[in-house]
Amino acid sequence: MKAIVRDVYGPPEVLEIRELPEPKGDLAPDEVLIEVHATSVTTAEWRMRAAVFPPGFSLPGRLALGWSRPREPLTGRDFGGRVLAVGSAVTRLSPGDAVFGASPKGANVERLVLPESAAIVAAPAGLSHVEVAALPFGANTAMHFLADGAKVQPGERVLVLGASGGVGVYVVQLAKHLGAEVTGVASAANLDFVRELGADHVVDYAITDPLATGQIYDVIVDVAGISSFARAKPALAAAGRYVPIEGSLGDLWRGVWTRIWPGPRVISGVAMDTREALERVRALVEAGAIRPIVGRRFEMAEIVAAHRVVERRRGRRGAVIVELPAAESAKRASVVPLERVG
Ligand SMILES: NC(=O)c1ccc[n+]([C@@H]2O[C@H](COP(=O)([O-])OP(=O)(O)OC[C@H]3O[C@@H](n4cnc5c(N)ncnc54)[C@H](OP(=O)(O)O)[C@@H]3O)[C@@H](O)[C@H]2O)c1
Incomplete structure (x- = not known):
């Protein structure tokens, strides 16, 4: 399956599309397999790709991400997609559910395995994968x-x-x-x-x-x-x-x-992407308080262009979204059936 990775810090051109092994077929009891349809290129993505941090955060930033090169090559965090399969102990999510969330171990990959306790929540009804990826x-x-x-x-x-x-x-x-x-x-x-x-x-x-x-x-x-x-x-x-x-x-x-x-x-600090926080975001959308704002959409092969738009820090409107070819390749590979496993 395809993923967007980077092995070094640097300009948008350090990003590569690489084939990664499919997730293992047998999920642990608490795991959820998600097919990622859309991810968001945020300013955090730019910072983590280029190792550019606000004043005073270079040391903690590099300690967290990797000193001379990123410890985790996989990029991305926010995603919209659907559940393909769940482990035997998962109760909150079911195969076929449309979801959105934030993956601390990277989200720019066609299929992703996360524990049920991660920041994955059901998408508000009527919103596309692209729209929900614009929220977290x-x-x-x-x-x-x-x-x-x-x-x-x-x-x-x-x-x-x-x-x-x-x-x-x-x-x-x-x-x-x-x-x-x-x-x-x-x-x-x-x-x-x-x-x-x-x-x-x-x-x-x-x-x-x-x-x-x-x-x-x-x-x-x-x-x-x-x-x-x-x-x-x-x-x-x-x-x-x-x-x-x-x-x-x-x-x-x-x-x-x-x-x-x-x-x-x-009032300063850091907003954490927890499941509870994203459930509150969903409630705000459902109450009509906020709506997702999608500015530009790119295909996976255009990831460098998407990062260029974000790092400019001017002239965009809301989220910059990259769509993954997950649905099509999932059909071709038919990796995991739409059923409960484990
Ligand atoms: N602390 C946390 O937990 C946390 C969480 C999320 C984000 N952040 C940080 O918050 C920052 C904001 O991210 P973002 O994604 O919203 O950035 P962004 O998409 O790059 O938006 C930049 C905004 O600033 C405007 N702008 C540019 N120059 C300006 C000027 N001189 N005066 C006033 N406005 C100006 C732009 O308007 P035009 O496009 O019209 O020029 C645009 O609205 C990032 O540094 C990110 O790392 C922190």
């Missing part, structure tokens, strides 16, 4: 930082720096769902798109410095990595929250420090 990274991050971290309240004024990208499209939608008055910042070409996502106001960053308009916000979310707490503070209300999603190690310390002292706080 952006929607979970938005939920983690807005609902759980900043605890956005109805009527609060929220500024989103980077409203049109992989995470920003969900930050805007979720902030509106939470009842906020939302100002979205993007390039001129994306302003109408950001309005369609629900933003009440939009700012073109090439013309206006959104932190220097005199407007005061309750929450400033930075997904573009273009601000700092010092620059944002004058534009924050006394009980305001600064949310540097593209945060540095220094922002983690400021998060601790500002909890102790009165005044605006820094």
Whole structure:
């Protein structure tokens, strides 16, 4: 089966399509075999391919991924697909189920085996594999930082720096769902798109410095990595929250420090893709609070082009998705029957 791998860190051209052995036919009792139809090329994928990390995270990033070269060649994390087979003790999922999830051991592969306890959840009805693959990274991050971290309240004024990208499209939608008055910042070409996502106001960053308009916000979310707490503070209300999603190690310390002292706080950290988190994402989709935003779609053979779009950090709208030829090759190989095994 085909997989997208990289043996070294570097530019998009280090990515290769390689044949990997099929997963073993006999699943352990708790295992689930998934046919991956679509995966998302996120900014995290760019960082892990190129070993480019926010300030202060190079050391922990390389320690986690591999110092001089990646320990795990398989790329990818978020996926949409369907269950092909389940082990004898699996109760939550059944063969044929449409699912989405996040695989810590890589997802850019036609067939994937994960334990039932992994971040795999049933896809909301009516959404395609491509649409659900667009959810985990952006929607979970938005939920983690807005609902759980900043605890956005109805009527609060929220500024989103980077409203049109992989995470920003969900930050805007979720902030509106939470009842906020939302100002979205993007390039001129994306302003109408950001309005369609629900933003009440939009700012073109090439013309206006959104932190220097005199407007005061309750929450400033930075997904573009273009601000700092010092620059944002004058534009924050006394009980305001600064949310540097593209945060540095220094922002983690400021998060601790500002909890102790009165005044605006820094909300930083890392959103974890757990099963529970993705179940909450699904509930938000089912409630109509957010919808998946798919910007560009590529075929597996176009993976280098997909990474180039993502690493540019400008000019895309929502998720960049790569579709895998899994369904066709599964038919040809007929690896595992659609039934419970083990
Ligand atoms: N802490 C965590 O747990 C966590 C989780 C997820 C992501 N992240 C990080 O968050 C970051 C955001 O990811 P993403 O996928 O949303 O990025 P992205 O898709 O590259 O989006 C970048 C956004 O920034 C806008 N932008 C570019 N220059 C700008 C400027 N000068 N002023 C204001 N906006 C500007 C772009 O608008 P135009 O395209 O219109 O130019 C676009 O909306 C990444 O660094 C990622 O690593 C952290």
